[in-house]
Amino acid sequence: MAVGLVFWFGTFSQIPSSLLMSNVLLANSLIPLGMAAPSMKERQACWEARDEYWKCLDERNEDASQCKKLRSSFESSCPQQWIKYFDKRRDYLKFKEKFEAGQFQPSKTTVNS
Numbered sequence: 001m002a003v004g005l006v007f008w009f010g011t012f013s014q015i016p017s018s019l020l021m022s023n024v025l026l027a028n029s030l031i032p033l034g035m036a037a038p039s040m041k042e043r044q045a046c047w048e049a050r051d052e053y054w055k056c057l058d059e060r061n062e063d064a065s066q067c068k069k070l071r072s073s074f075e076s077s078c079p080q081q082w083i084k085y086f087d088k089r090r091d092y093l094k095f096k097e098k099f100e101a102g103q104f105q106p107s108k109t110t111v112n113s
Contacts, residue, residue, distance in 0.1 A: 046078035056070045
């Protein structure tokens with residue numbers, strides 16, 4: 001089996017030549033398939049879908065059941081890692097908003113510990 005030398009994240013790694021031309025790596029590239037950065041249009045579509053979904057949640061007092069179509073659009077417009085990041089970001093921003101307004105109520109288990 002032939003082996004190619006590839007520079008990957010600051011180190012040289014040996015990767016079998018069968019993988020170099022397969023679905024794992026793009027030929028003449030170090031970017032795994034499905035991991036290419038979204039284009040400007042794709043990023044804008046993702047951000048717009050996120051903003052519409054968040055607006056729906058704000059208008060419906062965080063009732064996600066009323067925003068299912070927008071959530072689906074958000075999930076189909078954005079990479080999975082971005083969705084995870086945006087979900088965590090929204091949770092943090094909502095927490096911060098309540099905390100700064102003095103409305104944060106710790107859970108009973110937090111108070112007792």
